[in-house]
Amino acid sequence: MVGQTASTGxxxxxxxxxxxxxxxxxxxxxxxxxxVSLLLEHIGRWSGGEIARSALSLARSAQAERDNESYFSCVQPAFIDL
Structure with a gap:
């Protein structure tokens, strides 16, 4: 009997x-x-306006980040010849 004990079965x-x-x-x-049900229920409560505002906010943040990067990337390293 494979998988069973002989004494008790x-x-x-x-x-x-x-x-x-x-x-x-x-x-x-x-x-x-x-x-998944809870997530879909939460997403279903979002209105189109909320989604649009969120997307616009993310786009503005990304643009501000790119603008800040440009201030630092245009600085050339200076070497002082002693």
Whole structure:
């Protein structure tokens, strides 16, 4: 009898591990589904105006970052000949 003990007929560890893994997989699947559902619900509450304002804010921040970089990139290194 592979997978069973001779004296009690109870299942050995491999079957118990399989059952635990299956339970864990089902639990993780439910958790992932709940997380995705919550995320989609949150996204669904955003209005078009909120998304547009957020995108505009990100674009302005990126432009300000590029403007700041240009101030530092035009400075030439100075070498002093002693």
């Amino acid at each position: 109870a299942l050995k560890w491999p079957a118990a591990r399989r059952a635990a893994a299956q339970y864990l997989l089902i639990s993780c699947s439910k958790l992932c589904a709940a997380a």
